[in-house]
Amino acid sequence: PALVDPLPIRRLQESVINRIAAGEIIHRPVSALKELIENSLDAGSTAIRITIKDGGLKLLQIQDNGCGIRKDDLPILAERFTTSKLSTFSDLSHLTTYGFRGEALASISYVSNLTVITKTKGDSCAWKACYQDGSLISTKAGTSAEPKACAGNDGTTITAENLFYNTPTRLSALRSSSEEYARILDVVTKYAVHNPKVSFTCKKWVRQAASPTPDISTPSSSTTQQTIRLLYGQTIAKDILHVGISSSDNASSHDEGEDDDSESWSAESYFTNANFQAKKMVFLLFINHRLVESSRIKKAIEAVYNGILPKGASPFVYLSLLIDPRSVDVNVHPTKKEVHFLNEDAIIERISDVIQETLIGQSQSRTLLTGG
Numbered sequence: 001p002a003l004v005d006p007l008p009i010r011r012l013q014e015s016v017i018n019r020i021a022a023g024e025i026i027h028r029p030v031s032a033l034k035e036l037i038e039n040s041l042d043a044g045s046t047a048i049r050i051t052i053k054d055g056g057l058k059l060l061q062i063q064d065n066g067c068g069i070r071k072d073d074l075p076i077l078a079e080r081f082t083t084s085k086l087s088t089f090s091d092l093s094h095l096t097t098y099g100f101r102g103e104a105l106a107s108i109s110y111v112s113n114l115t116v117i118t119k120t121k122g123d124s125c126a127w128k129a130c131y132q133d134g135s136l137i138s139t140k141a142g143t144s145a146e147p148k149a150c151a152g153n154d155g156t157t158i159t160a161e162n163l164f165y166n167t168p169t170r171l172s173a174l175r176s177s178s179e180e181y182a183r184i185l186d187v188v189t190k191y192a193v194h195n196p197k198v199s200f201t202c203k204k205w206v207r208q209a210a211s212p213t214p215d216i217s218t219p220s221s222s223t224t225q226q227t228i229r230l231l232y233g234q235t236i237a238k239d240i241l242h243v244g245i246s247s248s249d250n251a252s253s254h255d256e257g258e259d260d261d262s263e264s265w266s267a268e269s270y271f272t273n274a275n276f277q278a279k280k281m282v283f284l285l286f287i288n289h290r291l292v293e294s295s296r297i298k299k300a301i302e303a304v305y306n307g308i309l310p311k312g313a314s315p316f317v318y319l320s321l322l323i324d325p326r327s328v329d330v331n332v333h334p335t336k337k338e339v340h341f342l343n344e345d346a347i348i349e350r351i352s353d354v355i356q357e358t359l360i361g362q363s364q365s366r367t368l369l370t371g372g
Protein backbone atom coordinates (compact mmCIF):
# COMPACT_ATOMS: atom_id res chain seq x y z
CA PRO A 1 0.00 0.00 0.00
CA ALA A 2 1.10 3.54 -0.72
CA LEU A 3 2.50 5.43 2.25
CA VAL A 4 0.87 8.68 1.24
CA ASP A 5 -2.38 9.41 -0.50
CA PRO A 6 -1.95 11.33 -3.73
CA LEU A 7 -2.91 14.97 -3.44
CA PRO A 8 -4.95 16.54 -6.18
CA ILE A 9 -2.94 18.31 -8.88
CA ARG A 10 -3.89 21.95 -9.20
CA ARG A 11 -3.01 24.75 -11.53
CA LEU A 12 -0.70 27.37 -10.10
CA GLN A 13 -2.16 30.83 -9.98
CA GLU A 14 -1.27 32.95 -12.97
CA SER A 15 0.43 35.54 -10.77
CA VAL A 16 2.55 32.86 -9.10
CA ILE A 17 3.62 31.50 -12.49
CA ASN A 18 4.59 34.96 -13.60
CA ARG A 19 6.50 35.65 -10.41
CA ILE A 20 8.51 32.46 -10.90
CA ALA A 21 9.21 33.38 -14.53
CA ALA A 22 10.22 36.89 -13.45
CA GLY A 23 12.68 35.47 -10.93
CA GLU A 24 14.40 33.65 -13.77
CA ILE A 25 14.99 36.89 -15.62
CA ILE A 26 15.62 39.22 -12.70
CA HIS A 27 18.12 37.47 -10.45
CA ARG A 28 19.36 40.49 -8.58
CA PRO A 29 19.15 44.28 -8.81
CA VAL A 30 21.84 44.46 -11.47
CA SER A 31 19.92 42.17 -13.83
CA ALA A 32 16.95 44.55 -13.68
CA LEU A 33 19.23 47.53 -14.21
CA LYS A 34 20.89 45.93 -17.22
CA GLU A 35 17.51 45.48 -18.94
CA LEU A 36 16.56 49.06 -18.12
CA ILE A 37 19.85 50.45 -19.47
CA GLU A 38 19.35 48.51 -22.69
CA ASN A 39 15.81 49.87 -23.02
CA SER A 40 17.11 53.42 -22.56
CA LEU A 41 19.80 52.86 -25.20
CA ASP A 42 17.21 51.36 -27.56
CA ALA A 43 15.17 54.53 -27.07
CA GLY A 44 18.07 56.57 -28.46
CA SER A 45 19.02 58.24 -25.18
CA THR A 46 22.15 60.36 -24.94
CA ALA A 47 22.02 60.78 -21.16
CA ILE A 48 21.23 58.07 -18.62
CA ARG A 49 21.02 58.87 -14.90
CA ILE A 50 20.91 56.07 -12.39
CA THR A 51 20.05 56.37 -8.69
CA ILE A 52 20.42 53.44 -6.31
CA LYS A 53 19.33 52.91 -2.72
CA ASP A 54 20.42 49.87 -0.68
CA GLY A 55 22.20 48.19 -3.56
CA GLY A 56 19.07 48.58 -5.68
CA LEU A 57 16.86 46.62 -3.32
CA LYS A 58 15.05 49.66 -1.97
CA LEU A 59 15.26 51.81 -5.07
CA LEU A 60 16.53 51.43 -8.59
CA GLN A 61 15.84 54.44 -10.74
CA ILE A 62 16.90 55.19 -14.27
CA GLN A 63 16.15 58.43 -16.04
CA ASP A 64 16.78 58.81 -19.76
CA ASN A 65 16.23 61.43 -22.44
CA GLY A 66 15.15 58.95 -25.10
CA CYS A 67 12.06 58.83 -27.30
CA GLY A 68 9.61 58.22 -24.47
CA ILE A 69 6.60 55.90 -24.50
CA ARG A 70 3.30 56.80 -26.13
CA LYS A 71 0.55 57.37 -23.58
CA ASP A 72 -1.71 54.90 -25.38
CA ASP A 73 0.89 52.16 -24.87
CA LEU A 74 1.12 52.60 -21.11
CA PRO A 75 -1.76 50.23 -20.23
CA ILE A 76 -0.02 47.22 -21.83
CA LEU A 77 3.57 48.33 -21.18
CA ALA A 78 4.22 45.89 -18.34
CA GLU A 79 2.27 42.94 -19.72
CA ARG A 80 4.36 39.94 -20.66
CA PHE A 81 5.39 39.76 -24.30
CA THR A 82 4.54 43.35 -25.16
CA THR A 83 7.24 45.06 -27.17
CA SER A 84 7.70 47.66 -29.86
CA LYS A 85 10.68 45.74 -31.16
CA LEU A 86 9.36 42.64 -32.85
CA SER A 87 6.08 41.65 -34.33
CA THR A 88 6.69 38.50 -36.33
CA PHE A 89 8.64 35.39 -35.55
CA SER A 90 11.19 36.08 -38.27
CA ASP A 91 11.90 39.44 -36.63
CA LEU A 92 13.47 37.53 -33.76
CA SER A 93 16.43 36.60 -35.91
CA HIS A 94 16.84 40.06 -37.37
CA LEU A 95 16.59 41.90 -34.13
CA THR A 96 19.38 44.37 -33.78
CA THR A 97 18.10 46.19 -30.72
CA TYR A 98 18.82 44.85 -27.28
CA GLY A 99 15.20 43.90 -26.75
CA PHE A 100 14.14 40.59 -25.43
CA ARG A 101 10.63 39.61 -26.34
CA GLY A 102 9.04 42.23 -24.15
CA GLU A 103 9.67 40.53 -20.84
CA ALA A 104 11.84 42.93 -18.89
CA LEU A 105 9.31 45.46 -17.64
CA ALA A 106 6.73 42.74 -17.05
CA SER A 107 9.21 40.80 -14.94
CA ILE A 108 10.18 43.85 -12.94
CA SER A 109 6.50 44.59 -12.24
CA TYR A 110 6.09 41.10 -10.76
CA VAL A 111 8.93 41.45 -8.28
CA SER A 112 8.87 45.16 -7.33
CA ASN A 113 6.75 48.30 -7.19
CA LEU A 114 7.21 49.74 -10.67
CA THR A 115 6.56 53.35 -11.63
CA VAL A 116 7.02 54.84 -15.09
CA ILE A 117 7.05 58.53 -15.91
CA THR A 118 7.41 59.25 -19.58
CA LYS A 119 7.05 61.99 -22.14
CA THR A 120 7.41 61.85 -25.90
CA LYS A 121 8.43 64.95 -27.85
CA GLY A 122 4.88 65.38 -29.11
CA ASP A 123 3.27 65.18 -25.65
CA SER A 124 2.53 68.45 -23.90
CA CYS A 125 3.02 66.88 -20.47
CA ALA A 126 4.49 63.73 -18.98
CA TRP A 127 2.44 60.71 -17.87
CA LYS A 128 2.89 58.69 -14.73
CA ALA A 129 1.82 55.08 -14.41
CA CYS A 130 2.24 52.52 -11.63
CA TYR A 131 2.30 48.77 -12.17
CA GLN A 132 1.91 45.57 -10.28
CA ASP A 133 1.88 42.04 -11.68
CA GLY A 134 1.86 43.28 -15.25
CA SER A 135 -1.05 45.70 -14.91
CA LEU A 136 -1.65 49.35 -14.20
CA ILE A 137 -2.59 49.92 -10.59
CA SER A 138 -3.89 52.80 -8.59
CA THR A 139 -1.66 53.78 -5.70
CA LYS A 140 -4.32 55.63 -3.73
CA ALA A 141 -7.60 54.02 -2.71
CA GLY A 142 -10.50 55.42 -4.67
CA THR A 143 -8.41 56.77 -7.55
CA SER A 144 -8.24 55.22 -11.00
CA ALA A 145 -5.30 53.21 -12.28
CA GLU A 146 -5.17 55.29 -15.47
CA PRO A 147 -1.89 57.14 -16.18
CA LYS A 148 -1.90 60.59 -14.64
CA ALA A 149 -0.65 63.78 -16.22
CA CYS A 150 2.40 65.26 -14.51
CA ALA A 151 5.37 67.50 -15.12
CA GLY A 152 8.42 65.93 -16.72
CA ASN A 153 11.12 66.20 -19.34
CA ASP A 154 11.22 64.38 -22.65
CA GLY A 155 12.26 60.80 -22.01
CA THR A 156 11.49 58.12 -19.50
CA THR A 157 12.12 57.61 -15.81
CA ILE A 158 11.64 54.10 -14.54
CA THR A 159 11.59 53.43 -10.81
CA ALA A 160 11.61 49.96 -9.28
CA GLU A 161 11.15 49.99 -5.52
CA ASN A 162 11.26 47.21 -2.94
CA LEU A 163 12.70 44.66 -5.33
CA PHE A 164 11.87 41.06 -4.32
CA TYR A 165 9.48 42.24 -1.58
CA ASN A 166 7.22 39.33 -2.53
CA THR A 167 9.94 36.69 -2.91
CA PRO A 168 11.49 36.52 0.56
CA THR A 169 13.84 33.66 -0.26
CA ARG A 170 15.36 35.64 -3.12
CA LEU A 171 15.63 38.69 -0.91
CA SER A 172 17.40 36.82 1.88
CA ALA A 173 19.90 35.40 -0.59
CA LEU A 174 21.04 38.96 -1.33
CA ARG A 175 22.44 40.03 1.97
CA SER A 176 24.97 42.68 1.13
CA SER A 177 23.73 45.87 -0.46
CA SER A 178 27.32 47.01 -0.95
CA GLU A 179 28.03 43.92 -3.02
CA GLU A 180 24.93 44.57 -5.13
CA TYR A 181 26.01 48.17 -5.57
CA ALA A 182 29.49 47.05 -6.66
CA ARG A 183 27.90 44.84 -9.31
CA ILE A 184 25.78 47.77 -10.46
CA LEU A 185 28.81 50.06 -10.77
CA ASP A 186 30.61 47.36 -12.73
CA VAL A 187 27.79 47.00 -15.26
CA VAL A 188 27.25 50.77 -15.61
CA THR A 189 31.01 51.22 -16.13
CA LYS A 190 31.03 48.62 -18.88
CA TYR A 191 28.02 50.08 -20.68
CA ALA A 192 29.61 53.53 -20.40
CA VAL A 193 32.78 52.27 -22.09
CA HIS A 194 30.74 50.61 -24.82
CA ASN A 195 28.63 53.75 -25.35
CA PRO A 196 31.11 56.63 -25.14
CA LYS A 197 28.71 59.01 -26.90
CA VAL A 198 26.15 58.54 -24.13
CA SER A 199 26.56 60.31 -20.80
CA PHE A 200 26.10 57.97 -17.82
CA THR A 201 25.85 58.83 -14.15
CA CYS A 202 25.32 56.49 -11.27
CA LYS A 203 24.88 57.58 -7.68
CA LYS A 204 23.57 56.42 -4.35
CA TRP A 205 20.31 57.87 -3.10
CA VAL A 206 20.90 59.77 0.15
CA ARG A 207 17.78 61.77 0.78
CA GLN A 208 15.01 63.51 -1.12
CA ALA A 209 16.27 66.28 -3.41
CA ALA A 210 19.90 65.74 -2.38
CA SER A 211 22.44 65.54 -5.18
CA PRO A 212 25.43 63.55 -3.96
CA THR A 213 28.57 63.27 -6.06
CA PRO A 214 27.99 60.45 -8.51
CA ASP A 215 30.25 57.41 -8.31
CA ILE A 216 30.25 57.26 -12.10
CA SER A 217 29.93 60.26 -14.36
CA THR A 218 30.83 60.31 -18.02
CA PRO A 219 30.34 63.14 -20.49
CA SER A 220 28.39 62.73 -23.71
CA SER A 221 30.21 62.54 -27.06
CA SER A 222 33.39 61.12 -25.62
CA THR A 223 35.63 58.47 -27.17
CA THR A 224 36.22 54.91 -26.09
CA GLN A 225 39.80 55.68 -25.14
CA GLN A 226 38.82 58.71 -23.05
CA THR A 227 36.07 56.75 -21.31
CA ILE A 228 38.45 53.91 -20.48
CA ARG A 229 40.89 56.46 -19.03
CA LEU A 230 38.16 58.12 -16.99
CA LEU A 231 36.66 54.92 -15.59
CA TYR A 232 39.57 52.48 -15.42
CA GLY A 233 42.40 54.93 -14.88
CA GLN A 234 45.43 56.31 -16.61
CA THR A 235 47.61 53.23 -15.89
CA ILE A 236 45.35 51.14 -18.11
CA ALA A 237 44.74 53.84 -20.70
CA LYS A 238 48.41 54.59 -21.30
CA ASP A 239 49.22 50.97 -22.07
CA ILE A 240 46.27 50.32 -24.33
CA LEU A 241 46.33 49.01 -27.88
CA HIS A 242 43.48 49.12 -30.34
CA VAL A 243 42.59 46.87 -33.26
CA GLY A 244 39.69 46.51 -35.65
CA ILE A 245 39.17 43.09 -37.19
CA SER A 246 36.78 42.10 -39.91
CA SER A 247 35.92 38.78 -41.50
CA SER A 248 36.45 40.26 -44.96
CA ASP A 249 40.11 41.02 -44.10
CA ASN A 250 40.90 37.39 -44.85
CA ALA A 251 38.10 36.79 -47.34
CA SER A 252 40.63 35.78 -49.98
CA SER A 253 41.55 32.76 -47.90
CA HIS A 254 38.32 30.99 -48.75
CA ASP A 255 37.45 31.00 -52.39
CA GLU A 256 33.98 29.50 -52.52
CA GLY A 257 32.95 32.81 -54.00
CA GLU A 258 29.60 32.61 -52.23
CA ASP A 259 28.92 35.71 -50.21
CA ASP A 260 27.07 34.52 -47.16
CA ASP A 261 26.06 37.23 -44.71
CA SER A 262 26.05 34.85 -41.79
CA GLU A 263 29.79 34.43 -42.29
CA SER A 264 30.57 38.08 -42.01
CA TRP A 265 31.49 39.61 -38.70
CA SER A 266 33.64 42.35 -37.28
CA ALA A 267 35.28 43.09 -33.98
CA GLU A 268 36.93 45.96 -32.25
CA SER A 269 39.17 45.57 -29.26
CA TYR A 270 41.08 47.70 -26.78
CA PHE A 271 43.59 45.72 -24.75
CA THR A 272 46.58 46.43 -22.57
CA ASN A 273 50.12 45.77 -23.73
CA ALA A 274 52.85 43.79 -22.00
CA ASN A 275 53.66 46.72 -19.68
CA PHE A 276 50.36 46.46 -17.88
CA GLN A 277 49.79 43.86 -15.19
CA ALA A 278 46.64 43.43 -13.13
CA LYS A 279 45.97 40.76 -10.52
CA LYS A 280 42.70 39.74 -12.14
CA MET A 281 41.69 40.01 -15.77
CA VAL A 282 39.30 42.85 -16.51
CA PHE A 283 37.21 41.63 -19.42
CA LEU A 284 34.42 43.56 -21.12
CA LEU A 285 32.65 41.57 -23.81
CA PHE A 286 29.81 42.93 -25.90
CA ILE A 287 28.23 40.87 -28.62
CA ASN A 288 25.90 42.89 -30.83
CA HIS A 289 25.99 45.59 -28.16
CA ARG A 290 24.79 43.36 -25.37
CA LEU A 291 27.04 42.73 -22.36
CA VAL A 292 27.56 38.98 -22.28
CA GLU A 293 29.95 36.32 -21.07
CA SER A 294 31.85 33.75 -23.04
CA SER A 295 34.27 31.60 -21.12
CA ARG A 296 35.69 30.32 -24.40
CA ILE A 297 36.64 33.77 -25.64
CA LYS A 298 38.01 34.68 -22.23
CA LYS A 299 40.16 31.53 -22.05
CA ALA A 300 41.52 32.07 -25.55
CA ILE A 301 42.59 35.63 -24.76
CA GLU A 302 44.06 34.57 -21.42
CA ALA A 303 46.11 31.99 -23.27
CA VAL A 304 47.53 34.70 -25.55
CA TYR A 305 48.60 36.77 -22.55
CA ASN A 306 50.03 33.72 -20.77
CA GLY A 307 52.81 33.79 -23.33
CA ILE A 308 53.41 37.50 -22.85
CA LEU A 309 52.82 38.51 -19.24
CA PRO A 310 54.67 37.11 -16.22
CA LYS A 311 52.91 34.38 -14.25
CA GLY A 312 50.04 35.71 -12.15
CA ALA A 313 49.63 38.92 -14.17
CA SER A 314 46.47 39.67 -16.13
CA PRO A 315 45.37 42.18 -18.77
CA PHE A 316 42.48 44.56 -19.39
CA VAL A 317 40.54 43.59 -22.51
CA TYR A 318 37.46 45.22 -24.02
CA LEU A 319 36.06 43.37 -27.00
CA SER A 320 33.06 44.36 -29.07
CA LEU A 321 31.94 41.74 -31.52
CA LEU A 322 29.34 42.25 -34.21
CA ILE A 323 27.97 39.12 -35.82
CA ASP A 324 24.96 38.36 -37.91
CA PRO A 325 22.03 38.21 -35.45
CA ARG A 326 20.94 34.98 -37.16
CA SER A 327 24.09 33.23 -36.06
CA VAL A 328 24.01 34.15 -32.40
CA ASP A 329 21.78 32.77 -29.73
CA VAL A 330 22.37 35.72 -27.42
CA ASN A 331 18.76 36.80 -27.92
CA VAL A 332 17.27 33.43 -27.20
CA HIS A 333 16.88 33.83 -23.49
CA PRO A 334 17.65 36.84 -21.34
CA THR A 335 19.14 34.79 -18.53
CA LYS A 336 21.72 33.29 -20.85
CA LYS A 337 24.63 35.56 -20.21
CA GLU A 338 26.96 32.91 -21.54
CA VAL A 339 26.60 33.00 -25.31
CA HIS A 340 27.40 30.79 -28.26
CA PHE A 341 27.36 31.54 -31.95
CA LEU A 342 28.06 30.04 -35.34
CA ASN A 343 31.70 29.71 -36.42
CA GLU A 344 32.68 30.43 -32.85
CA ASP A 345 35.99 28.58 -33.02
CA ALA A 346 37.16 30.28 -36.20
CA ILE A 347 36.17 33.74 -34.98
CA ILE A 348 37.85 33.26 -31.59
CA GLU A 349 41.01 31.96 -33.24
CA ARG A 350 41.22 34.92 -35.59
CA ILE A 351 40.67 37.46 -32.81
CA SER A 352 43.28 35.79 -30.59
CA ASP A 353 45.74 35.74 -33.48
CA VAL A 354 45.32 39.44 -34.20
CA ILE A 355 45.67 40.35 -30.53
CA GLN A 356 48.77 38.19 -30.26
CA GLU A 357 50.38 39.63 -33.40
CA THR A 358 49.69 43.14 -32.20
CA LEU A 359 51.12 42.45 -28.75
CA ILE A 360 54.23 40.80 -30.17
CA GLY A 361 54.72 43.47 -32.82
CA GLN A 362 54.38 46.06 -30.14
CA SER A 363 56.92 44.49 -27.82
CA GLN A 364 59.36 44.13 -30.71
CA SER A 365 59.12 47.79 -31.56
CA ARG A 366 59.61 48.54 -27.88
CA THR A 367 62.76 46.44 -27.82
CA LEU A 368 63.97 48.21 -30.93
CA LEU A 369 63.31 51.55 -29.36
CA THR A 370 65.16 50.78 -26.16
CA GLY A 371 67.88 48.93 -28.06
CA GLY A 372 68.48 51.71 -30.54
Ligand code: ADP
Pocket: 035, 039, 040, 043, 064, 066, 067, 068, 069, 077, 082, 083, 084, 085, 098, 099, 100, 101, 102, 103, 104, 105, 106, 156
Ligand atom coordinates in the same frame (compact mmCIF):
# COMPACT_ATOMS: atom_id res chain seq x y z
P1 ADP B 1 11.58 44.79 -24.99
O1 ADP B 1 12.75 45.67 -24.67
O2 ADP B 1 11.97 43.38 -25.27
O3 ADP B 1 10.69 45.35 -26.03
P2 ADP B 1 10.69 45.55 -22.38
O4 ADP B 1 9.75 44.92 -21.40
O5 ADP B 1 12.09 45.76 -21.94
O6 ADP B 1 10.70 44.66 -23.66
O7 ADP B 1 10.08 46.90 -22.89
C1 ADP B 1 8.78 46.91 -23.48
C2 ADP B 1 8.61 48.11 -24.39
O8 ADP B 1 8.54 49.29 -23.60
C3 ADP B 1 9.74 48.35 -25.36
O9 ADP B 1 9.58 47.61 -26.56
C4 ADP B 1 9.66 49.84 -25.60
O10 ADP B 1 8.70 50.12 -26.61
C5 ADP B 1 9.11 50.38 -24.30
N1 ADP B 1 10.18 50.94 -23.44
C6 ADP B 1 10.73 50.37 -22.35
N2 ADP B 1 11.65 51.17 -21.78
C7 ADP B 1 11.69 52.30 -22.53
C8 ADP B 1 12.45 53.52 -22.46
N3 ADP B 1 13.36 53.75 -21.49
N4 ADP B 1 12.19 54.47 -23.41
C9 ADP B 1 11.28 54.26 -24.38
N5 ADP B 1 10.54 53.12 -24.50
C10 ADP B 1 10.73 52.15 -23.59
Ligand code: MG
Pocket: 035, 038, 039, 098, 099, 100, 104
Ligand atom coordinates in the same frame (compact mmCIF):
# COMPACT_ATOMS: atom_id res chain seq x y z
MG1 MG C 1 13.99 45.55 -23.04
